[in-house]
Amino acid sequence: MADSQHPAVEKVRCALAAHGLHPEVTWFDDAVTTAARAAEALGVEVGQIANSLVFTLDEEPILVLTSGAHRVDTDWLGEQLGGVIGRASKDVVKQATGQVIGGVAPVGHPQRVRTLVDTALAEYPEVWAAAGHAKTVFPTTYDQLLTITSGTPTAVSSDD
Secondary structure, three states, rough: OOOOOOOHHHHHHHHHHOOOOOOOOOOOOOOOOOHHHHHHOOOOOOEEEEEEEEEOOOEEEEEEEOOOOOOHHHHHHHHHOOOEEEEHHHHHHHHHHHOOOOOOOOOOOOOOOOEEEEHHHHHOOOOOEOOOOOOOEEEEOOOHHHHHHHOOOEOOOOOO
């Protein structure tokens, strides 16, 4: 199977198309599993990378799309959301998103995952998100991320 036909990437493309979006998915020769590596490969600022991080909030999976320039303060964010946030296991990530850590996209999941979108991403006219595989990204905007995920604009730490 050609990489461009990867089933997780196709699900992402279909989810984007359902919103009238048809961005070009960029494939890299090697996995770009960190914001710094993705930014370097794309020639953009690390803050323009929308990391898709899966956590649990009181044992339920949540997706936090955070700027590559930020760290999620799970204690602070948990207080803001009225619960306890923990790091999701690789099995929870796969079950919730249908994708594996390093390639989790904002969309293309088997069911809707509660999504929080880092307000710091609004600073950039273009942001880049994973497209369902660790070697893929696609360009989008902060407003599009909010729309396609039905996400909630959220500060991810008290420093924001």
